[in-house]
Amino acid sequence: MLKEIAELTSGAVLITGNGKRIARIYLNAWGREGRRILAEYLPFQVEGDVYIGPPFESDDFDVYLIVNPLSRSKAEKEELKKWLASHGDKLVLLYEHKYVRDSITRYGIREFIDYLIAYKRETVGFERVDVARLEDGKIVESKTYIRRY
Template sequence: MKLTDLLYLKSGRILMTGNPRRIARIILNEWARQGWKILAEGVPFQIEGEVFIGDPFKNPGFDVYLILNPLSRTGQEKERLHQWLTLNQDKLVVLYEHRYVGDSITRYAIKNFIDYLLAYRRETVDTERVNLYRLENGKVVESARLIRRR
C-alpha cells in the first residue's frame, strides 16, 4: 500500500489525523484538477481549483467531501456523521482531524465507518512519519509506514 493509492480512489472514507496539511492539500488539489466537485465544511489550507464551502449533510451531489474534526464532535453530532457516512459510501469523503490518532483508532466508533486512516506525526525538526492503514469492518487489514527526512 502506497500513499499514491489514495489519489486514485473513486470512493471511500479517509480519516487524516495529526493535521497533515501538506498531504491533504496534494490529494485534494489532484482531485480538483481531475474536475471533481469538492464541498468542504471549512478549508484549513489552500486548495487550488474550485471548492465549495457548506454543510455536507445538507448538500448532496458532490464528488468529494471534506469534513473537519470528526473526533472532536459531541455525541449527537458523531451519530449524525456516522449515519451520513453509511449513506454516502459511494462518495469520496476526507475526514480531517487536527489531533493525532494512530494505533488508538480502535477506541473510536468511527473505525467502523472509514476505509483508510492516514496518521501524520512530526517526530523531530527534520523527520516526519506517516502511518497509512487500510481498514475493513473496523479492523486494520493492511498498513504501511512512511518516513520523510530532510
C-alpha cells in the same frame, strides 16, 4: 499505498495529526480530475474550485471534506456516522487535527473508514506518515513512510 488513495473514486479517508500538506495534495489531485468538492471550511489553501458549506445538507458533490470528526460531540458523531453510512458511494476526506493511529479502534467511526493516514512530525528532524487500510473497523494492512527534512 498513498497512490492508491489518490486514485480512489469512493470511500472514506481519515487524516490525523494535522497533515495539512497531505490533505492538500489529495484535494488538489481530486479537483484536477474534475470532481466537485464541498468543504465545511478550509484549514489550508487548495488550488481550484472548492465549495464551502454544510456537507450534511447536500448530495450533489463528488468529494466532501469534513474537519475534526473525532473532536465533535456525541450527537454530532452519531449524525456523521449515519451520513457516512448513506454516502458510501462518495469520496469523503475526514481531516482531524489531533493525532490518532492505533487508537482509532476506540472510535465508532472506524467502521466507515477505508484508509487512515496518521501524520506525525518528530522532534529529531523527520516526518512520519503511517498509512493503514481498514476493513470492518480493523487494520488489515499498514505501511510507514519517513521523510527527513
